[in-house]
Amino acid sequence: MEVKTKTAAEPESRLKTGADVLIQSILREGTDVIFGYPGGAVLPIYDALYRQKVRHVLTRHEQGAIHAAEGYARVSGRPGVVIATSGPGATNLVTGLMDACIDSLPLVVFTGQVATHVIGTDAFQEADVIGITVPVTKYNFQVENAADLPRKVREAFYIATTGRPGPVLVDLPKDICAAAVKQEQADTEIRLPGYRFSKEPSSEQVEKLARAIETAEKPVLLAGAGILHAKAADLVRVFAEKHHLPVVSTLLGLGSFPASHPLFLGMGGMHGTYAANMAISECDLLINIGSRFDDRLTGNLAKFAPNAAVAHVDIDPSEIGKNVRPAIPVVGDARSVLEKLLQRTGKSGEKREWLDHLGLYARTHPLSFSAGKDNEELAPQSVIRHVFRHAGEDAIVTTDVGQHQMWTAQYYPFNRPNRWVTSGGLGTMGFGFPAAIGAQIAEPEKTVVSIVGDGGFQMTLQELAVIAELNLPVKIVIMNNHALGMVRQWQEAFYSKRYAHSIPSMQPDFIRLAESYGIRGVRVATEEEARRVFPEVLRDPQPWVIDCRVKQMANVLPMVAPGKGLNEMIGV
């Protein structure tokens, strides 16, 4: 006999549930995909998803969902949307929230919560998610009334995507989502009296900056990710060419200025180019647009840009003077500032002597490596060159953190904006592969290559199920040195080669692992194999795992050792 049980998930009335209103509100913001993972506290939300047929990507871990949302946000400029359940579902998001917070990526994250009447009782799968995520979000809040959902969702998207972008977390008690809601005119009026940001810079500060540029003899433009967030890459190029400004990029700013442009000196910082770091060290005017002067960029602050007047353009006023005190602070959006600067008719002289001087540094101290002979062990830097040669300028490249990340930043010439997806500030292992999933979903026609280390890949490789399930043609290039490369490199350099737990005794057979998900895999161990394999697999419309066996003891050079100034590079 069939017994029908009436449950909260099957309301008799035609009233909508809070979850229905939630999904409608999310869709109203233009959301085309949600990354998530179901669980008890979000069952009403998933029931609404089932009814409303929204595109939902089921990752195999909540961390995978949030990194995928980050990848989606980074390449599309649109907010990534995530749903996870209460307790462990929510706490599994913490790394991704912090990663998005420090790298200024717009995310709107919805977490389930136990029902309102049991909050604070240590109920099953209860966690104080608001308390836990205050330091790792731009803003977070719990919804206390289902009728508030349209407004609260609108506010969440507004905060995430305006000013300095960042992650916003919305905690949803189960009873709020299950509650019946009368279909009334939705209240979506934003009421945030304390939230403000200023896109338009002060004309006076822009004028000061313009005059400084016109009179500087040795200026340098430092291009940060703020340029990409402001969609201002086109203007930076025009501005740099107009004033003959040599350009140094931060790690996250790569692609905001074409790498092949004659004014480009490369990435600055710990593993930057000699020319870029010397330009910062010797310049008389440093124009930072959209970078937060991270310690990996500046090296020893006391020795940073010692001869320069510093101009700092940032949309976040709290960044101004946090690490480096600027002579010319400009609070505003990079695009608005550049538009104002370009409206001025003044033009700078060519500064040929300064450009020639920096050009000499670039020619005499280029990035270099030995590719080795055809049958010799593969140089990791060579893998990056092969990927670039066959994936092309329009490809999107994602990485984790560590040696493979630095080699990619050094040797992959990013000529276009929003093709580079990496974990910058937080340095998150396991970021690159799920981020590639989000990037591929945002840009289905583009080639997406995820360059990862063998260590980081093992942190989120369960997401292979997603690319198999959705047949996403992501190409996973494992820089397999059978080591936690950057840890090993630092142990070699600063701990007398005591390789404590950085060279694991075993690792899986990545090819068979890929095959177990129905994904093809290939191993590349020599130059000759790399030349043969990369053109074939990077053009194939299927996902691939390419296990590149690279030199274990290769080091990322040149380097600014901790505590040293940018002009004290080793390995140049």
Place this chain on the structure above:
Amino acid sequence: MKRTVHALVSGEDSALFRVTAVFSRQKLNIASLTFKRSGGTNGTSDMKIVTDVENERQARQLIGQLNKLVDVISAADISELPDCDKEKECVAPEINPGC
């Protein structure tokens, strides 16, 4: 150096926690803290916090971080105000008739 900070915050319950979290993140001790609901329909609250900072730069950083909070409507360093005016920032006039 002793600094007195005033913040006008929205009525969200978590505002107190968010504000004090900025101090703890910067390793700043709170010597005293007053939190008072303004009682108006807009549900704002006044906070007055006395702390010790190392230098002016840290004080500026603190105010910048507080103003960045979504729940903070305004934050200011009121250390240079006369004591009487400092109290006005946080105490209702009727119970502070001397000012």
